Amino acid sequence: MATATCTAFSGVLEATGERVGQRVLLERVGFLAELSRELTGALVAARWDEESLDVLAAGVDGQGEALPSKGWMAMRRLNWPQDVPSPAGVYVSDRVRRGVEEYAARTLRLALHRRSIVAAVLATWPADPWRRTEAEWTALRKLLPAGVSGAEIRNRTRQIRAYATGHGRLPAGLCVLEGPPQVAPQVLLAAMDRQQVTLHRVDAATARLRVKLPLHAAPATGRDWAWHVIDIRLPGTIAPDAVLHTPTLRPTPAGRIAVDLPHSRPVTATKASGHTVALGFDWGVNTLLTGTLGRLTGPGQARRVVTDGRPLVFDATTISAALHRLRGHREHLAAKRDHYRALAEGLGSPHRAWAGHLDRVRVLEAEHARVCARIRHLNAALARAAARWAVDQAVALGASVIYLEDLATLEARGHRKGNARLSGQVRGTLAETIRHLAAKAGIAVVTVPARGTSKLCPGCLNTLTHHPAPDRLSERGWKWAHCTGCGLSMDRDHAAARRIVSRGLLAQTHTTTERTTGTRTIRTTIDATVALVRRPKKTTRRLRRQRHTETAPPRPAGPKTTKGKRHPTPTRPAGPHARRTRPAAEQAPGHQTSRRTPDARTVPATTPTGVVQRPAGHDTQTPAATSGPVPGHGVPAPHRTGQDPLPSGRVRLSRRTCRRRTRAAQRTGFHHLHTTEVHPLTPRFGPPGGNRRRPRRARKAWKPQAHTEF
Structure with missing residues (x-):
């Protein structure tokens, strides 16, 4: 319904x-x-x-x-x-x-x-x-x-x-x-x-x-x-x-x-217990929902909850900032309205400014109503989007239950700066929307106690200490959690989501259903450690090629032939666009013209410390080790071993690398940054106060001319 x-x-x-x-x-x-x-x-x-x-x-x-x-x-x-x-x-x-x-x-x-x-x-x-x-x-x-x-x-x-x-x-x-x-x-x-x-x-x-x-x-x-x-x-x-x-x-x-x-419309009734795969979500301020996947394994008393360690984050930073700004504007309008109303009541009807104050009150009331309507619409849109995302994640991962923390079980202990934004979230509407959409998908929604979910480590149940996040080292350490017992270091909301899914799966036999509303709640707290299971690595192109080489039959000797190809590819004739090679006298000793031979690979140059290697670049002290095209777009980038320090020379990245980083930027929203071979910046000199519109080419250095006294 x-x-x-x-x-x-x-x-x-x-x-x-x-x-x-x-x-x-x-x-x-x-x-x-x-x-x-x-x-x-x-x-x-x-x-x-x-x-x-x-x-x-x-x-x-x-x-x-x-x-x-x-x-x-x-x-x-x-x-x-x-x-x-x-x-x-x-x-x-x-x-x-x-x-x-x-x-x-x-x-x-x-x-x-x-x-x-x-x-x-x-x-x-x-x-x-x-x-x-x-x-x-x-x-x-x-x-x-x-x-x-x-x-x-x-x-x-x-x-x-x-x-x-x-x-x-x-x-x-x-x-x-x-x-x-x-x-x-x-x-x-x-x-x-x-x-x-x-x-x-x-x-x-x-x-x-x-x-x-x-x-x-x-x-x-x-x-x-x-x-x-x-x-x-x-x-x-x-x-x-x-x-x-x-x-x-x-x-x-x-x-x-x-x-x-x-x-x-009729839907399949969901069961209160007997779940093995679940999603647990923790409430936040900007990250409205932070979840993780949990799986119940083991028989009888040896049951435990394992997770793959992958966080699921619904980031509502933009809309939360808009809501926070609108709430401040609403309070400002209400204060001005009350101020003008008090002035009008103090002056009385015979005063000539009385009617002007009442007109201002009516204008402010209309603007206050419009801002309130805007806040309601944004809250409803945020609740629908977050609920749809949470249910879609559960369906895609095969979870049969969603566990949410019941914030009504918490009691305030003092005040802090973020309480205004926490109280302004639409958690009640979001929870009801999740229940409604999950019922359509045949997924149960259960609330668990929220007390202590962010306090203890999900791996060893020791007390967590808070540190600045790696991406925000200048801010106070509240978002990032660190455990001194097992060395766990992760986002605080992600750690809380692990404990929420663990509490739900281990105490699912204590689930109670309210008769009038059908809301399901777990009031029994069972705390246990959450084991981390590594995810299987994705089959990369190099691994697939290696497996194919090991299983494929040996290729016959001779030139490579394909379907419909009866003769080898002819040699490219010399022309104006053919690659120019240096005479033998001008080439460096030991140089090979063919790039297919092992000696023609990029020779690594050693840094002053002599510990870390880097690809050879434009170095003025050592001669060039290779000739021909520089690794760049269309040419595979050289392989780097060990740690990858910042190269002293600028090297073009391969086209494959650029495509991968572009796809990563489209997926994560961050633009990729990399160094390319560019010409060094030429300083522009000129007479002070001269023409500031300079051509693209750098001007010659300006030299002051000798003054002749007459």
């Missing part, structure tokens, strides 16, 4: 065939949404007390029968909607009231979870509100429902502490601690039947929605309601075989009609 947000641009009146534009259609949908919000808010406020929440939590009515799962039916079984009549002079059909009651029931049922947490915290209120003892934590955990994170406990404790500080006593419950929840202007069409709404699919890209909308803000009779036919353009994320369900209508601040269209 998933929900796609579509947009309704226009409609048609079914009775007359009149076309309804977007502005008029938005106005009529707004009438129905505002009416629904008013009735839902009144019903929630009427039943916002501890007795009503106790009845909902018990799940039985006055006769002792279980309440139905549908919210509007449960509300009518309890006779609660009778407390909220329709507005005077407004006609509201029974189907519209169904949507109102369903919205109110969902809102009240969501409050039951918060109520249970508040009740447990109040029942075990500590002697010191700022710090609980071990016994107080144990008593609190016994009363809390399953799956409550430390962040929820901390937030509710702060809320109760603030109430006690202001009122001098503890609250009696959630209804005293909080007011009635706010409801949004939206219409839940799913609770209505065919007398109010119908939906069917026209083709693979279009769906037709028939809904009865009010023609006025306060419809007095049934004649003030009319059927509207709205064609909805389906996005590409909805498969042609997906089943469409009744949507929800809501007007947006941008002046559009949002249609939240649920759709479902």
